[in-house]
Structure formats: structure tokens, C-alpha cells
Amino acid sequence: MARYSGGFRTTGAGSTTLPIAGITATTLVRPRIKEIGAFNTTAVAVALAVRRITALGTAGAAEVEVYDTDPVQVALATLLNTWTVAPTFVSGNVRVATLGAVVGSGVIWTFGGEGLVVPNTTGDGVVLVPLTGTGQICDVYINWEE
Numbered sequence: 200m201a202r203y204s205g206g207f208r209t210t211g212a213g214s215t216t217l218p219i220a221g222i223t224a225t226t227l228v229r230p231r232i233k234e235i236g237a238f239n240t241t242a243v244a245v246a247l248a249v250r251r252i253t254a255l256g257t258a259g260a261a262e263v264e265v266y267d268t269d270p271v272q273v274a275l276a277t278l279l280n281t282w283t284v285a286p287t288f289v290s291g292n293v294r295v296a297t298l299g300a301v302v303g304s305g306v307i308w309t310f311g312g313e314g315l316v317v318p319n320t321t322g323d324g325v326v327l328v329p330l331t332g333t334g335q336i337c338d339v340y341i342n343w344e345e
Contacts, residue, residue, distance in 0.1 A: 201269035202233070203276070206340035207262045208240065211281035213334035218282045219247075220339040221326030223255060224317045228275035231314035234342040237327055238305030239298040239335060246330035247337070249293040249308060249315075254322045257284035267342070276317070276345055279324075286326065295330055298337070305338075314344065 213219035220237075224230055237247055259281045264274035293315065296306040317323055327339060 200344045201272045202267040202342070202344045203264050203274045204267055204340060204342045205262050205264045205278040206338070207280065208338050209281050209336050210259055212336055213281055213329050215329055215331065216285040218286065218326035218328040219334055219337060221252070221258065221279050221324050222317065222341050222343065223277050223279060223322070223324035224319050225275055225321055226319055228345045229319040230276040230317045230343045230345050232310055232317065232325055232341060232343045233314045234307060234309050235327065236305060236307045236340045237298065238303055238338040240302060240338055241335050242300050242302060243335060244297055244300040245335040245337070246295065246297045248295045248328055248330040250326055250328055251289040251293065252286040252322070252324045252326055253289060254287035255324070256282055256286035258282050274345065276343060278341060293325070
């Protein structure tokens with residue numbers, strides 16, 4: 200199983216219905232997320248949630264996936280930046296955290312064992328979304344296997 204990562208600064212602050220970052224599957228791959236990190240770029244606190252989606256909505260730009268272990272195998276999952284049209288969310292949050300009102304304040308969520316598995320269905324994914332109120336532009340990364 201090959202391992203990949205991708206890190207980027209979000210292009211928007213998002214909202215409770217518009218994710219700031221995410222990873223989506225295709226019918227060809229079932230990503231197994233090992234780690235998600237999010238870090239504040241402002242001096243204003245922000246609460247974030249990791250959530251599952253079942254339909255994509257409209258995401259922003261695709262981000263670059265970088266291999267960790269296998270330079271030959273190309274990543275099939277897609278990293279996406281700030282959404283402009285809401286996806287369809289699964290009820291409930293996978294994880295939540297509040298980033299302090301300090302630049303660089305952050306959280307790293309880890310998922311042991313097989314990881315946080317994303318179904319291999321087009322439109323399924325895992326996103327990072329503001330939990331309440333106004334979001335923030337954040338630096339994020341996602342690490343996964345496929």
C-alpha cells in the first residue's frame with residue numbers, strides 16, 4: 200500500500216456548510232486517512248470539525264498529492280481546497296478541536312489501525328469544516344494510504 204501527503208493553505212475561510220479542505224475518493228480507490236493537521240494563520244480562534252461527505256458539491260482547486268513511499272504509483276484520491284457549494288454531509292462529526300487565537304496554533308488528528316477509511320464511491324470524502332461561526336484561512340495537511 201502506497202502512502203501520500205498533501206499540505207496547503209486554504210484559499211477561503213469556509214463556513215459551517217462550506218469545507219476549507221478535504222480528500223475525496225473515486226471508484227478506483229478507498230483512501231485510508233492516517234493523519235490530518237490544521238493550523239491557524241490568524242490571531243482569532245476557530246473551531247474545526249472533521250466530517251464525512253457523500254456528495255461533492257463544488258470544491259475549489261485540486262491540490263498536489265506527494266508520494267511518501269512509492270514514487271512510481273500515482274495517487275488516485277484527490278485533495279481539494281475551499282468549497283463554494285456545500286457537499287452532502289453525513290450526520291455527526293468525526294473529530295472536533297478549537298485552534299487558539301495564535302498564529303500557528305493547531306491540532307493533529309491521528310487515525311490508528313486501518314485509518315479513517317473513505318468508501319470508494321465517487322463523491323465520498325472527508326472534509327475539514329468550521330464547527331461554528333466564521334471560519335479561518337488555515338494551513339492544513341492530510342496523510343493517507345491507498
